[in-house]
Each structure stands twice: as C-alpha cells, then as structure tokens.
Amino acid sequence: EAGVVQSPRYKIIEKKQPVAFWCNPISGHNTLYWYLQNLGQGPELLIRYENEEAVDDSQLPKDRFSAERLKGVDSTLKIQPAELGDSAVYLCASSKTGSTEAFFGQGTRLTVV
C-alpha cells in the first residue's frame, strides 16, 4: 500500500514568489493534516481536513497561506507571497477518521532566498 505522497521534495524560490505543495494521502484516509516543521523543532499543525472540510485551521496564517482539498482526497497548500521566514519543511499526514494514528509523508523542504 502506498504511503502519503508529497511533491515536490525540494523547492527553492525567491521571496515574494508564490509556491504550492501537493499531498496525496493514503487511500481511505479521510483526515488530512498539513504540518510545518522549522529547523530543529517539532512539527506544528497548520490545518486539518475531514474529507473536504477544514475543521481546524486556527494555526494557518491566512494572510499568505491557503489550502484546499476540493474532492476530499489530495490537497494543495499554497503560500503567496513567500517570505524568508517560510523556509521550513512542510509535512502532510493522513489518518482514518477518528484515529489518532497519523501517517506522514516525506515532506517538502522549502527554501526561500
């Protein structure tokens, strides 16, 4: 069974440019999470989806970050415009509804220059 798939693995962009990350969760997992991991720190939740509904986006900086999961399967996280401080790893995870066992992808490492 395929795990959580994220792309791209690495992205380098100039500040003020837009960037998007894509995530395909494990088949059958209705819950999808986006986490932000800064260097030397643990991941922090940005947003959680139940199917296509964002049920917890309280930590998402909505002035520049947006996310969507239109058909309740794969998801896209966007930053526009990117800032130097956005350099980090963006992790996607998924789980079955009601389960606390989340499975993570390999992440997208973003470098903003």
Next chain:
Amino acid sequence: AQKVTQAQTEISVVEKEDVTLDCVYETRDTTYYLFWYKQPPSGELVFLIRRNSFDEQNEISGRYSWNFQKSTSSFNFTITASQVVDSAVYFCALSEVGDYKLSFGAGTTVTVRA
C-alpha cells in the same frame, strides 16, 4: 494548553550501548494519547508507539521499550543495544482526546557510532 518537553537535544552513543530518551508532558485533560515518532534523514516521520492515558503498563517491542509514569508526567523511550540504523531524530508527541492535533516536542537527535 498542552506541551511536550524533550530536554535532550542530542545524544551520541557507540553501537550496542543503550540510550534513553526523556519526554515530559503537560496537559489539563485526564484523557490523552502519547506518541513516539522517528524521523530518519529521509524526512518521513515514522510512527513507533501510541499509549492512552489510562494504560500505564510499560511496553516492549524488540529493542524498543517505553516507560509511562503519570505521576511524573513522563513517557520515556529506551533503545537497547543501539544500532547505526537507529540514528535519527526522535519526537515525543501528545494528543488530547477529541483533538486530533499532535503537539510535538522539539526532538532528540540520536547518533549511533559504529
């Protein structure tokens, strides 16, 4: 608010030594889950264990063992007879029941030298 503290930033051991990773947590809930994840250089967070707050039994899985003590709010992780492949960053995390968000500690980098 929930909080997880991993006081050890880095641990370096020689192969076959045992290594214990400390995790202390704070929560106002009486019902919660505790987790350990492993993050190898590839970047993927690998689930190792989940314990609920009502189950204080220690657990052993191969070379891994976990010691959960509610009285001290600790959930420590021991790798016995460490191997080079154990080199990774290990994260302790907490989730309160009904809140599926994982609150992670800052992680402990374990380096096992041959």
